[in-house]
Amino acid sequence: MSALTSYVDRKNAFSKLFGQKPLSLQNAQDRKQIAQSIDADLSPENLTCDGELPRSQVQARYTSLTAAATELARLDPAAARAIYELYTGE
Structure with missing residues (x-):
C-alpha cells in the first residue's frame, strides 16, 4: 500500500468516528483538503x-x-500548490 493511500485510509477511519464523509483521491477538492x-x-x-x-x-x-x-504532488500538481499556498499565504 502506498504512503498516500495509507494516509487517506487513516484519515477516513478517524473521520468516520465523527460522522464526517470520507475523503477520496478521485475528487480534486478532497485532494486539496488532503x-x-x-x-x-x-x-x-x-x-x-509538542x-x-x-x-x-x-x-x-x-x-x-x-x-x-x-505521491499526492505526482497525482495532482494543483494539490501540491495547495500546500505551497499555506506557506506563502496566497
Whole structure:
C-alpha cells in the first residue's frame, strides 16, 4: 500500500468516528483538503506531539508524511500548490 493511500485510509477511519464523509483521491477538492491536512500534520507541533515523541518516531512520521505528499504532488500538481499556498499565504 502506498504512503498516500495509507494516509487517506487513516484519515477516513478517524473521520468516520465523527460522522464526517470520507475523503477520496478521485475528487480534486478532497485532494486539496488532503494536501492541507498533510501540511498541518507536518507542522512542528503536530509532527512532534509538542515535543513529546522520541526522535525515532518523529523521523518515521516525517518520512511517511513526506512520502504521502510526494505521491499526492505526482497525482495532482494543483494539490501540491495547495500546500505551497499555506506557506506563502496566497
